[in-house]
Amino acid sequence: MATDQRLRDFFPPPPGLVESAHINNRDVLARMADQNLEGFWEEQAKEFEWFRPWTRVLDDSNPPFYQWFVGATTNIVYNCLDRHVRSWRRNKLAIIWEGENGDQRTFSYHALNREVCMFANVLRSMGVHKGDRVTIYMGRIPELPVAMLACAKIGAVHSVVYGGFSVEALHGRIEDSQSQVVITCDGGYMNGKIVELKNIVDEALKRCATVEHVIVVRRTGQPVTMESGRDYWYHELMTLPVARTASGNSRCETEEMDAEDPLFLLYTSGTTGRPKAILHTHGGYMVGVATTLKWVFDLKEEDRYWCTADPGWITGHSYIVYGPLLLGTTSFMYEGAPTYPYPNRWWSMVEKYGINILYTAPTAIRGLMRYGEAWPNRHDLSSLRLLGTVGEPINPEAWRWYYEAIGKGRCPIMDTWWQTETGMFMITPLPETPLKPGSATKPFPGIEADVVDENGNSLPAGEEGYLVLKRPWPAMLRNIYNDPDRYVSQYWSKFPGVYFTGDSARKDEDGYYWIIGRVDDVIKVSGYRLGTAEIESALVSHPAVAEAAAIGLPHDIKGNAIHAYVILRAGFEPSESLIEELRAHVAHEMGPIARPEKITIVSQLPKTRSGKIMRRVLKARAQGLPEGDLSTLEE
Ligand code: WT7
Numbered sequence: 001m002a003t004d005q006r007l008r009d010f011f012p013p014p015p016g017l018v019e020s021a022h023i024n025n026r027d028v029l030a031r032m033a034d035q036n037l038e039g040f041w042e043e044q045a046k047e048f049e050w051f052r053p054w055t056r057v058l059d060d061s062n063p064p065f066y067q068w069f070v071g072a073t074t075n076i077v078y079n080c081l082d083r084h085v086r087s088w089r090r091n092k093l094a095i096i097w098e099g100e101n102g103d104q105r106t107f108s109y110h111a112l113n114r115e116v117c118m119f120a121n122v123l124r125s126m127g128v129h130k131g132d133r134v135t136i137y138m139g140r141i142p143e144l145p146v147a148m149l150a151c152a153k154i155g156a157v158h159s160v161v162y163g164g165f166s167v168e169a170l171h172g173r174i175e176d177s178q179s180q181v182v183i184t185c186d187g188g189y190m191n192g193k194i195v196e197l198k199n200i201v202d203e204a205l206k207r208c209a210t211v212e213h214v215i216v217v218r219r220t221g222q223p224v225t226m227e228s229g230r231d232y233w234y235h236e237l238m239t240l241p242v243a244r245t246a247s248g249n250s251r252c253e254t255e256e257m258d259a260e261d262p263l264f265l266l267y268t269s270g271t272t273g274r275p276k277a278i279l280h281t282h283g284g285y286m287v288g289v290a291t292t293l294k295w296v297f298d299l300k301e302e303d304r305y306w307c308t309a310d311p312g313w314i315t316g317h318s319y320i321v322y323g324p325l326l327l328g329t330t331s332f333m334y335e336g337a338p339t340y341p342y343p344n345r346w347w348s349m350v351e352k353y354g355i356n357i358l359y360t361a362p363t364a365i366r367g368l369m370r371y372g373e374a375w376p377n378r379h380d381l382s383s384l385r386l387l388g389t390v391g392e393p394i395n396p397e398a399w400r401w402y403y404e405a406i407g408k409g410r411c412p413i414m415d416t417w418w419q420t421e422t423g424m425f426m427i428t429p430l431p432e433t434p435l436k437p438g439s440a441t442k443p444f445p446g447i448e449a450d451v452v453d454e455n456g457n458s459l460p461a462g463e464e465g466y467l468v469l470k471r472p473w474p475a476m477l478r479n480i481y482n483d484p485d486r487y488v489s490q491y492w493s494k495f496p497g498v499y500f501t502g503d504s505a506r507k508d509e510d511g512y513y514w515i516i517g518r519v520d521d522v523i524k525v526s527g528y529r530l531g532t533a534e535i536e537s538a539l540v541s542h543p544a545v546a547e548a549a550a551i552g553l554p555h556d557i558k559g560n561a562i563h564a565y566v567i568l569r570a571g572f573e574p575s576e577s578l579i580e581e582l583r584a585h586v587a588h589e590m591g592p593i594a595r596p597e598k599i600t601i602v603s604q605l606p607k608t609r610s611g612k613i614m615r616r617v618l619k620a621r622a623q624g625l626p627e628g629d630l631s632t633l634e635e
């Protein structure tokens with residue numbers, strides 16, 4: 001009933017938008033791409049500069065190890081910076097940044113390129129070579145994109161760890177990537193407090209030996225320990241002769257990369273066990289990310305674009321750093337919390353900087369909606385022309401608030417479905433698409449999605465099933481770093497030859513997709529992707545805990561909240577203070593976002609006969625729902 005009601009609501013695009021949009025013939029493009037996938041992407045690839053052209057657009061001879069733009073060489077940074085500084089864009093703003101404390105900095109393409117070149121020279125002088133991994137763990141400051149771009153420029157592979165993660169999460173990611181260099185800050189400002197980034201790095205490094213150098217950007221000025229011979233200040237390195245060429249200028253040669261050379265690793269949680277490093281490459285990723293950003297958000301030369309994500313997640317990689325720079329866009333970047341010092345902070349900056357396109361997450365919208373319309377109403381938001389969301393399904397109520405209170409009914413909402421693994425938008429509206437609140441609408445041209453049953457058979461409209469992708473796309477992950485078997489088993493084995501997303505979804509009669517949620521052990525907390533295994537292992541690392549199980553339960557603002565069940569070791573008594581201690585322990589090890597909402601101490605956990613915890617049973621019990629098939633339950 002509720003669903004039928006929703007399906008009747010169509011929000012047509014605002015008048016004028018479609019006529020002037022880059023793309024207003026989605027169906028034509030989709031048909032073209034269906035008929036000639038390679039030709040379609042080849043056309044888009046021609047927008048960029050390549051040192052050597054490809055001999056084949058797509059090599060699908062060894063699935064699922066697909067290759068794109070085979071034989072071509074380029075460097076994504078060459079297309080983000082080098083080619084712009086040779087054009088009039090050299091004096092265009094690339095990044096406008098505001099700190100939580102009101103600090104402001106701007107970088108033209110020239111200034112950004114200069115900073116990146118100098119830092120790339122510094123990294124080279126420290127012995128960072130093509131293919132080496134560098135871990136970046138920073139607050140949301142301009143040096144974060146600078147560090148990413150400097151790595152990519154010299155062919156090093158960056159692994160950005162979200163600055164909200166903590167010791168154990170950071171340690172595991174540094175160790176798995178075998179990084180020799182870590183780039184961090186003394187601290188970061190968040191919600192009026194300081195996040196002790198350098199201290200967390202120090203603690204993580206006590207647990208791992210591969211790291212030779214730590215480069216520290218000064219942001220807060222708080223006292224930190226600098227280990228002599230290991231730790232260096234960014235601002236000091238940048239004044240040394242090593243930041244410059246032999247002739248003393250600030251240039252740096254951009255490394256010529258094969259289209260399929262690795263660009264970055266990004267750790268994300270999956271079905272079981274430790275987080276996996278998703279591997280993306282220079283060529284295909286560049287083409288996919290730039291094309292989707294330009295078409296979906298209709299980015300024009302004169303736009304000011306703001307993606308509120310953190311560069312430490314895929315949204316930031318694709319649509320704060322690489323996508324906007326590839327298109328020569330002016331991006332706005334903000335350091336801190338949306339409600340600091342008041343709930344109008346975001347809206348005040350939309351007005352102050354004249355933001356035209358705002359891309360954020362449902363959880364942020366729900367969080368701000370709670371404070372009421374008076375806060376956005378204090379500001380002139382008339383510069384906005386398009387809005388976007390990503391990260392989890394958006395509930396129609398939040399959608400409507402975003403549409404009315406922020407977009408004033410003038411701005412379409414691009415609800416973009418995609419993943420760390422897909423690298424780029426996959427199911428998404430285009431400006432011309434009539435919208436239905438809560439639906440990501442249709443696959444991007446060239447993307448073939450489907451909803452299938454357990455046996456991989458296509459399901460009719462209205463039926464819930466597994467969301468799969470049936471054809472390769474240029475920004476797709478190429479592998480799991482150092483674990484090709486896991487790449488095959490995790491993504492390409494449930495339905496052979498087809499990419500399994502881990503999501504469930506259904507299509508409606510109009511062919512619109514409605515994403516329902518994860519069907520694996522991933523919990524989306526405030527849009528952040530966490531794995532039950534990592535949370536459980538953080539719990540079990542506490543001396544009082546014998547066993548633990550974590551599940552996600554619905555939460556008004558966060559979408560899902562973590563609930564954990566623990567069995568104590570002999571000799572420990574349940575108490576409120578112990579529960580508090582365990583919650584704090586998870587936050588310390590994993591990061592504040594992983595702090596369980598609630599921990600329940602139990603004497604046993606529902607398990608299969610082989611000893612696997614049945615989280616779906618815990619979930620059903622907690623919600624008072626039917627427990628389903630219990631034939632394998634041992635308990
Ligand atoms: C998972 C991927 C991709 C950037 C941020 C998340 C969920 C993502 C949507 C959306 C419904 C969404 C899915 C997906 N998701 N976007 N528009 N509507 N669900 O990247 O951390 O790799 O998470 O986020 O469950 O599988 P990620």
